[in-house]
Amino acid sequence: MGINGFVWSQTIACSGSVQGRILSNDPGEPLPGATVYVRELATGAVADSAGYFRLEKLCAGRYTFVYQYVGYKPFSVPVTIPGDSALVLKPVQLVPDSQTLQEVVVAEHRSEAQQLLQVQNSLSGEALDQTRGQSLGESLKAITGLYSIQTGPSISKPVIHGLYSNRIIILNNGIRQEDQQWGTEHAPQVDQFLASRLTVIKGAASIRYGSDAIGGVILVEPKSMPTQPGIGGEVNVVGASNGGLGVASGMIEGAFANKLAGLSWRLQGTLKRSGYVRTPNYYLQNTSYHETNFSGDLHYDHKRWGAELFYSQFDTKIGLFTGAQVSSLADLYAAIERPEPLVQPGFSYKLGRPYQDVQHDLLKIRAYWHTGRGGELTATYAWQQNQRREYDFISFSGALNPELYLKLISQTVDLVWEHAPIRSKAGGQWSGSVGFNGLTQGNIRQYLFLIPNFRNYGAGLFAIERYAVNRWTLEAGLRYDYRWLRAYFLDEVTKQTYFKTHSWQNANGSLGVAYQLSPDLTLTTTVSTAWRAPNVADLYSNGLHQSAVAYERGNPNLQPEQALNGNLVLAYAGKRLSGEIGVYNNLINNYIYLKPDSVPVIRQRGAFPAYTYTQVRATFRGIDATLTYKLTDHLALTTKNALLFAFNQTDHAYLVFIPPNRSDNSLRYDWAKWGKLSNLYLSMSGLYVARQNRAPAVTTRQENGQIIFTGDFAAPPPAYFLLGAELGCTVQVGSQPMHMSLSGTNLANTVYRDYLNRFRYFADEPGRSFMLRIKLPFSVGKGV
Amino acid sequence: MKRINALAVSVFATLLLTVACNNGEQNVTPTDDNEAITTATLTLTNKANQSEVVTATIENLNTTADFSKATLNLKANTTYTGVITLLDKTKTPTLDATAEIKEKANEHLFVYTPTPSTLLTVTLTDKDTNPAPGPYPIGLTTEIKTGAAGTGKLKVVLRHQPNAKNGQATPGTSDLDTDFTVVVQ
Numbered sequence: 023m024g025i026n027g028f029v030w031s032q033t034i035a036c037s038g039s040v041q042g043r044i045l046s047n048d049p050g051e052p053l054p055g056a057t058v059y060v061r062e063l064a065t066g067a068v069a070d071s072a073g074y075f076r077l078e079k080l081c082a083g084r085y086t087f088v089y090q091y092v093g094y095k096p097f098s099v100p101v102t103i104p105g106d107s108a109l110v111l112k113p114v115q116l117v118p119d120s121q122t123l124q125e126v127v128v129a130e131h132r133s134e135a136q137q138l139l140q141v142q143n144s145l146s147g148e149a150l151d152q153t154r155g156q157s158l159g160e161s162l163k164a165i166t167g168l169y170s171i172q173t174g175p176s177i178s179k180p181v182i183h184g185l186y187s188n189r190i191i192i193l194n195n196g197i198r199q200e201d202q203q204w205g206t207e208h209a210p211q212v213d214q215f216l217a218s219r220l221t222v223i224k225g226a227a228s229i230r231y232g233s234d235a236i237g238g239v240i241l242v243e244p245k246s247m248p249t250q251p252g253i254g255g256e257v258n259v260v261g262a263s264n265g266g267l268g269v270a271s272g273m274i275e276g277a278f279a280n281k282l283a284g285l286s287w288r289l290q291g292t293l294k295r296s297g298y299v300r301t302p303n304y305y306l307q308n309t310s311y312h313e314t315n316f317s318g319d320l321h322y323d324h325k326r327w328g329a330e331l332f333y334s335q336f337d338t339k340i341g342l343f344t345g346a347q348v349s350s351l352a353d354l355y356a357a358i359e360r361p362e363p364l365v366q367p368g369f370s371y372k373l374g375r376p377y378q379d380v381q382h383d384l385l386k387i388r389a390y391w392h393t394g395r396g397g398e399l400t401a402t403y404a405w406q407q408n409q410r411r412e413y414d415f416i417s418f419s420g421a422l423n424p425e426l427y428l429k430l431i432s433q434t435v436d437l438v439w440e441h442a443p444i445r446s447k448a449g450g451q452w453s454g455s456v457g458f459n460g461l462t463q464g465n466i467r468q469y470l471f472l473i474p475n476f477r478n479y480g481a482g483l484f485a486i487e488r489y490a491v492n493r494w495t496l497e498a499g500l501r502y503d504y505r506w507l508r509a510y511f512l513d514e515v516t517k518q519t520y521f522k523t524h525s526w527q528n529a530n531g532s533l534g535v536a537y538q539l540s541p542d543l544t545l546t547t548t549v550s551t552a553w554r555a556p557n558v559a560d561l562y563s564n565g566l567h568q569s570a571v572a573y574e575r576g577n578p579n580l581q582p583e584q585a586l587n588g589n590l591v592l593a594y595a596g597k598r599l600s601g602e603i604g605v606y607n608n609l610i611n612n613y614i615y616l617k618p619d620s621v622p623v624i625r626q627r628g629a630f631p632a633y634t635y636t637q638v639r640a641t642f643r644g645i646d647a648t649l650t651y652k653l654t655d656h657l658a659l660t661t662k663n664a665l666l667f668a669f670n671q672t673d674h675a676y677l678v679f680i681p682p683n684r685s686d687n688s689l690r691y692d693w694a695k696w697g698k699l700s701n702l703y704l705s706m707s708g709l710y711v712a713r714q715n716r717a718p719a720v721t722t723r724q725e726n727g728q729i730i731f732t733g734d735f736a737a738p739p740p741a742y743f744l745l746g747a748e749l750g751c752t753v754q755v756g757s758q759p760m761h762m763s764l765s766g767t768n769l770a771n772t773v774y775r776d777y778l779n780r781f782r783y784f785a786d787e788p789g790r791s792f793m794l795r796i797k798l799p800f801s802v803g804k805g806v
Numbered sequence: 807m808k809r810i811n812a813l814a815v816s817v818f819a820t821l822l823l824t825v826a827c828n829n830g831e832q833n834v835t836p837t838d839d840n841e842a843i844t845t846a847t848l849t850l851t852n853k854a855n856q857s858e859v860v861t862a863t864i865e866n867l868n869t870t871a872d873f874s875k876a877t878l879n880l881k882a883n884t885t886y887t888g889v890i891t892l893l894d895k896t897k898t899p900t901l902d903a904t905a906e907i908k909e910k911a912n913e914h915l916f917v918y919t920p921t922p923s924t925l926l927t928v929t930l931t932d933k934d935t936n937p938a939p940g941p942y943p944i945g946l947t948t949e950i951k952t953g954a955a956g957t958g959k960l961k962v963v964l965r966h967q968p969n970a971k972n973g974q975a976t977p978g979t980s981d982l983d984t985d986f987t988v989v990v991q
Binding site: 352365415421425465467471476511514517519626627629 | 829830831832833834835836837838839840841842843844846867868869871963966968969970976977979980981982983984
């Protein structure tokens with residue numbers, strides 16, 4: 023205890039560390055149990071019995087350290103961490119605060135996810151800055167074991183260990199994001215700039231975050247609110263040569279003093295615009311997109327309680343590559359045959375049909391109360407509205423309506439009680455929480471039928487308890503869920519509305535053990551079960567999915583998916599070598615997937631392959647390995663490798679859309695200082711993605727003049743290798759450090775296609791691109 | 807602090823009331839396809855005898871497709887003038903899609919493919935107004951010559967080729983792709 027409370031939260035890519043000591047100023051006694059909290063990372067550590075603390079796996083950057091202890095005045099100080107080195111800070115002396123002998127709240131500052139004994143990786147600081155300007159799905163690919171399913175260059179959906187869509191929960195600022203995530207071409211409606219930390223829990227994490235999280239959880243965590251009076255902020259500007267991408271994101275925040283002490287606020291907004299993306303040989307017509315996002319946050323913290331009001335809006339219009347628009351199987355095969363798209367225009371920012379227009383609004387109200395010895399009680403209510411309009415090619419009728427309109431309103435209520443840590447006689451510590459999650463959703467559709475109107479209710483109760491003693495940490499969790507769904511339909515003949523109702527319930531559990539073999543070597547293992555009730559798309563889809571060239575049929579008899587997930591991770595944080603190796607096995611009974619039917623559906627536009635939702639027993643097994651070796655104090659080699667083996671055990675066949683093996687290797691050189699530049703670094707990287715050989719066989723045959731196909735439309739594309747480079751530094755502008763980086767992707771302008779891109783049948787992936795990123799923090803009249 | 811508290815509670819309550827009472831999902835709107843084609847009719851008139859008219863119709867193309875009246879009974883070695891009519895009966899009043907296609911003739915092309923190819927010879931007789939190297943045929947009206955007696959199929963494909971029409975079938979996507987049965991006696 024006390025060395026580092028956060029050994030399980032492994033921030034990859036960075037290996038800076040900080041050691042320090044927290045003392046009382048009079049007479050310089052150590053303050054065991056005092057806390058240091060890194061505001062930008064929402065992480066921290068607790069001082070040991072001699073007042074020492076240690077923070078590991080920090081990325082280079084400028085941070086604010088907040089030191090706190092009961093009965094002492096909080097003290098915050100900026101700390102610059104230079105590259106991947108170990109920094110030893112001067113001891114900090116806290117001044118007693120005789121006036122307000124209030125309990126300082128540490129729990130508020132610990133992200134709850136970081137306490138969970140789950141396999142998790144996160145991106146923050148410089149590692150996150152390097153992904154600014156990209157979508158959430160793309161930026162998460164920096165984490166080993168994460169992939170993305172793309173629909174052209176503008177739509178990217180995160181994939182964890184081969185699972186995606188409804189099997190992943192995205193927590194946007196603590197709220198379960200509900201944005202029609204069942205759709206393969208529905209990217210998460212989250213502003214990546216909102217996050218100061220992206221944490222991914224790999225593997226089933228249903229106990230705390232609710233049913234459905236069979237694949238994992240993605241936490242988008244904003245920077246914590248300012249506590250020191252004054253106004254500050256940050257401006258981010260990103261530009262990319264390919265697609266003419268321009269992004270501007272700004273944030274301004276402040277905290278009040280005196281009578282309004284405890285009140286803090288933040289406003290944030292992002293503008294993004296991109297034009298046609300260029301492959302090495304041609305432009306992709308209509309791959310433009312825009313994004314306009316803003317959010318506002320108001321916090322009030324007073325003694326033992328606090329409240330938060332948060333509102334955000336995400337608004338995007340995404341053009342779909344016109345060369346991928348096919349209206350029948352015959353068109354599709356003709357398009358696959360073509361080596362290049364028929365229409366190859368020049369560059370443009372034009373955005374016409376087909377496109378998606380999606381708006382997501384989120385309102386969150388949260389209140390917490392520290393009961394003192396009892397612990398902390400948090401209540402959260404959130405309201406979300408997701409409006410999705412999908413426009414196909416302009417029809418001959420000249421209608422300006424979208425082909426598909428869906429409006430989903432979700433409301434969630436979460437009540438969590440985290441009990442205060444209890445010391446055991448053996449010197450260990452008990453900690454844990456119990457809670458309730460409630461959800462209701464209403465969906466309204468218009469125009470074409472893809473999924474029906476529905477109402478659903480969900481309720482869950484959970485309890486998680488942890489016991490940490492010496493080198494051991496044990497965790498056990500239990501959860502019970504109830505789900506109710508009613509789908510509404512219209513009888514086309516009688517024009518009467520009728521409905522169908524389903525309800526499911528399930529109990530799940532998890533067990534986890536972590537053992538510290540040595541101060542720098544930790545072994546963690548977890549076993550958990552998780553379930554997912556079939557969603558409305560699985561049950562009642564019935565329509566032509568034009569962009570997928572598929573006729574999808576739901577199956578009202580589906581049973582819930584039940585998963586058994588095991589993980590084993592060995593993490594090492596040595597002086598020269600650091601990293602982690604994890605193996606996982608996820609067995610899913612009743613795994614729901616779209617199985618191709620043998621007979622195609624004939625409609626006005628011709629023959630379409632038909633798919634029906636079917637259940638099989640599936641396994642997802644794999645290895646994630648991330649290692650960094652410091653060749654010298656300045657030069658480090660990092661290798662990230664992910665292997666995945668997925669199999670349909672019922673039919674003894676491979677599953678479609680499973681990420682191929684990949685290996686990402688980089689070499690990085692750091693200069694602490696070079697003239698007026700600090701934190702200067704240069705890195706070169708090479709990404710190798712293997713061909714997916716474990717894919718269903720592609721066969722087609724003619725039967726009665728119809729094309730009957732199985733498996734997939736085309737064989738997986740060949741393996742590819744991409745070169746990248748990045749140069750970054752910090753320049754002092756006035757009193758503020760300005761971070762700049764210039765990166766190049768696909769430097770060799772390699773022509774390649776990616777198996778997980780749904781448009782791989784039609785066009786190549788983007789060619790070479792250079793990206794410039796600038797981040798400038800600012801402060802206005804910062805108080806003392 | 808009290809004020810904020812009260813504000814939070816009132817916002818919470820208002821939202822809960824307004825949203826919880828909204829049962830919009832129980833009002834189901836009928837399915838509406840902007841671009842449905844329910845009915846395709848081929849009308850062939852014997853050039854030598856104008857009173858001899860043969861029609862074949864495919865109904866419910868957007869759903870289950872009814873081919874029961876989709877057979878063209880033609881005479882061998884005869885020349886017919888053909889007209890195709892496409893309707894969208896899901897709209898009220900029924901939408902005449904052929905009129906819309908005529909209006910946007912510069913981006914539409916009908917492709918007629920008989921099997922076996924000796925069964926019929928189809929010539930498109932109308933032209934769009936595309937600039938040079940156009941104009942190109944449209945295919946709303948045709949001349950169909952029958953060969954020797956036999957049976958087979960006539961595939962009718964409507965290609966939608968916005969900004970890409972070049973007289974070939976390749977560009978664009980299919981708005982219609984269906985088969986009429988042909989009996990030549």
